[in-house]
Amino acid sequence: MAKGKISVHTDNLLPIIKKWLYSDSDIFLRELVSNAQDAVMKHKKLVSLGETQNNVEYEINVKINKEKGIISVSDNGIGMTEEEVEKYINQVAFSGAEEFIQKYEKEKDEKSQIIGHFGLGFYSAFMAASTVEIDTLSYKEGAKAVHWISDGGAEFEISPSDKSERGTVITLHISEDNKKFLETNEIRNILTKYCSFLPVKIYLTDGTEEDKEITPINDAEPLWLKKPSECTEDEYKAFYHRVFLDFNEPLFWIHLNVDYPFNLKGILYFPKLNHEFQTIEGQIKLYNNQVFIADNIKEVTPEYLMLLKGVIDCPDLPLNVSRSFLQNDGYVNKVSSHITKKVADKLTGLYKADKDQYAKYWDDINPFVKYGCMRDEKFYDRVKDVILFKNYEEGYISLKELTESDVKEVYYITDIDAQSQYIELLKSEDIKMVLLNNMIDNHFISLLEYKLSGIKFKRVDSYVSESIKGTETAEEDQEKLTDVFKKLLPETKIEVQALKSENVSAMYVLSEEARRMEEMSKMYGNIGMMNFPKSEETLLINSANPLVKLIFEITDENDIELLCSQIISMAKLSNNSLTGEDKKHFIEKTSEILERIFKN
Ligand code: ADP
Ligand code: MG
Numbered sequence: 001m002a003k004g005k006i007s008v009h010t011d012n013l014l015p016i017i018k019k020w021l022y023s024d025s026d027i028f029l030r031e032l033v034s035n036a037q038d039a040v041m042k043h044k045k046l047v048s049l050g051e052t053q054n055n056v057e058y059e060i061n062v063k064i065n066k067e068k069g070i071i072s073v074s075d076n077g078i079g080m081t082e083e084e085v086e087k088y089i090n091q092v093a094f095s096g097a098e099e100f101i102q103k104y105e106k107e108k109d110e111k112s113q114i115i116g117h118f119g120l121g122f123y124s125a126f127m128a129a130s131t132v133e134i135d136t137l138s139y140k141e142g143a144k145a146v147h148w149i150s151d152g153g154a155e156f157e158i159s160p161s162d163k164s165e166r167g168t169v170i171t172l173h174i175s176e177d178n179k180k181f182l183e184t185n186e187i188r189n190i191l192t193k194y195c196s197f198l199p200v201k202i203y204l205t206d207g208t209e210e211d212k213e214i215t216p217i218n219d220a221e222p223l224w225l226k227k228p229s230e231c232t233e234d235e236y237k238a239f240y241h242r243v244f245l246d247f248n249e250p251l252f253w254i255h256l257n258v259d260y261p262f263n264l265k266g267i268l269y270f271p272k273l274n275h276e277f278q279t280i281e282g283q284i285k286l287y288n289n290q291v292f293i294a295d296n297i298k299e300v301t302p303e304y305l306m307l308l309k310g311v312i313d314c315p316d317l318p319l320n321v322s323r324s325f326l327q328n329d330g331y332v333n334k335v336s337s338h339i340t341k342k343v344a345d346k347l348t349g350l351y352k353a354d355k356d357q358y359a360k361y362w363d364d365i366n367p368f369v370k371y372g373c374m375r376d377e378k379f380y381d382r383v384k385d386v387i388l389f390k391n392y393e394e395g396y397i398s399l400k401e402l403t404e405s406d407v408k409e410v411y412y413i414t415d416i417d418a419q420s421q422y423i424e425l426l427k428s429e430d431i432k433m434v435l436l437n438n439m440i441d442n443h444f445i446s447l448l449e450y451k452l453s454g455i456k457f458k459r460v461d462s463y464v465s466e467s468i469k470g471t472e473t474a475e476e477d478q479e480k481l482t483d484v485f486k487k488l489l490p491e492t493k494i495e496v497q498a499l500k501s502e503n504v505s506a507m508y509v510l511s512e513e514a515r516r517m518e519e520m521s522k523m524y525g526n527i528g529m530m531n532f533p534k535s536e537e538t539l540l541i542n543s544a545n546p547l548v549k550l551i552f553e554i555t556d557e558n559d560i561e562l563l564c565s566q567i568i569s570m571a572k573l574s575n576n577s578l579t580g581e582d583k584k585h586f587i588e589k590t591s592e593i594l595e596r597i598f599k600n
Contacts, residue, residue, distance in 0.1 A: 090156060251365065411433045
């Protein structure tokens with residue numbers, strides 16, 4: 001048996017770190033500013049421990065010199081001695097941040113503000129630069145300033161530097177193929193993306209500003225870190241507009257603020273939908289100690305919450321080296337279920353506090369709530385009592401009220417225009433109807449039927465309920481009517497029934513189940529349901545209707561046919577399916593009838 005130590009050749013490793021460790025080349029700026037930020041936080045910590053003093057305002061400066069082709073990132077933080085440069089910079093994957101935390105932040109529950117972790121961030125500088133220089137002066141008394149330079153190979157040079165103030169300057173000589181990083185707007189965008197909420201002020205200059213007052217890139221005290229009781233409604237709204245560039249007002253929001261058993265801060269906004277059929281696209285920004293990590297990270301935010309807009313800051317996230325990837329970890333699950341609970345609590349709280357106000361929100365928030373219910377059983381259990389249905393006539397009815405009533409069939413409308421005939425019919429029988437016109441409703445009612453056994457949802461044009469059926473039709477009448485209509489519509493299923501209402505002569509009805517299946521298969525582009533049968537329509541003939549009764553009195557075959565074909569056309573007309581040839585035919589026959597009436 002042989003044992004040994006695996007050796008790693010830095011010559012081979014460096015290109016890997018430079019090229020493949022990080023997916024986006026703009027990451028270098030985030031890493032360098034994070035290091036600058038850490039250097040300041042460390043200095044602050046030492047001041048608070050009485051180890052040193054400070055008499056300047058902490059700041060980070062990002063400077064672009066387009067002519068010289070350089071960007072520099074400087075800070076007035078802790079600085080490095082020559083020994084420290086040797087240790088932290090020259091040894092790849094050796095993190096001074098980790099060491100600092102172990103040494104100075106001993107108390108267990110102390111919240112660390114230090115970002116660094118892996119000891120690799122610095123080298124991302126070579127993603128944009130061909131040569132990198134460091135000039136640094138440590139806070140330590142008697143320390144000498146150090147200059148370090150490397151072209152990204154495995155070699156470097158250290159020499160004395162003329163830097164006279166505490167802190168570090170990292171100078172990047174931008175490589176040929178990264179010239180875009182010399183554009184002020186490009187750099188401003190990157191800084192805004194990642195560093196908008198860092199606690200140390202960050203200034204961007206490119207030498208063109210002259211006497212102009214320069215404002216920091218960042219908001220050093222983001223709203224989510226404040227106590228909810230100290231934030232005003234205007235502040236919440238202003239923050240929303242600024243971060244999401246959405247100039248509509250948000251409906252309401254949830255301020256997450258947890259210290260124990262884990263650390264989680266953030267604000268989730270419920271956006272207002274612009275119009276009914278807008279696809280909702282949310283944006284949940286994830287931060288780690290105020291540094292932006294990425295949008296819509298699915299591990300932390302439950303999928304349905306992606307319809308919301310918000311910021312979440314989790315300082316203890318188990319991030320891996322390239323930060324936007326999370327390690328599988330129980331912590332992440334806890335965060336996610338905490339958020340679910342908070343959102344559900346907010347909704348039930350709003351409902352309890354003011355039902356009318358809640359109902360006003362419902363049109364905007366219902367796709368989100370429904371989607372959440374379908375995705376997460378726990379969420380459904382928490383919010384089921386505050387699920388609302390919009391009544392056709394007026395007001396709303398809650399799922400709770402619905403289940404407590406003795407209604408077993410819930411009639412719903414998806415299109416008031418196209419279904420007007422059916423609506424009238426049910427209305428005349430005093431049957432309550434609700435509006436369900438969202439894409440998601442099809443799936444949602446299937447979920448409800450599954451959860452609440454006993455309740456069935458039926459679209460108003462689906463098979464007619466017992467409650468609108470009148471007396472039985474004699475068998476021979478049924479046969480006769482079926483026969484005459486069958487002649488004109490050999491392919492269609494014909495059914496004869498006497499309805500309570502005489503008004504309607506005939507109507508098309510379809511099976512609820514078949515229609516739902518067909519709609520779903522359409523939605524999924526027929527995957528796996530290639531040969532799914534088209535839902536079968538039935539033409540229901542109302543034998544209580546005077547026109548239909550006439551069929552028994554007319555003797556002329558042609559007249560019976562004319563009457564039947566008009567009845568069919570009217571049924572089509574009222575469910576918006578009278579088109580093409582049918583329409584032409586209907587108009588011709590109607591003219592013929594009018595002529596017959598008035599010519600005599
Ligand atoms: P990490 O930040 O994860 O520790 P980095 O590769 O980004 O790893 O940096 C390595 C180390 O170099 C840091 O931990 C820190 O000790 C030192 N360092 C980097 N930048 C600075 C800076 N601006 N000021 C002081 N020390 C720095
Ligand atoms: Mg770092």
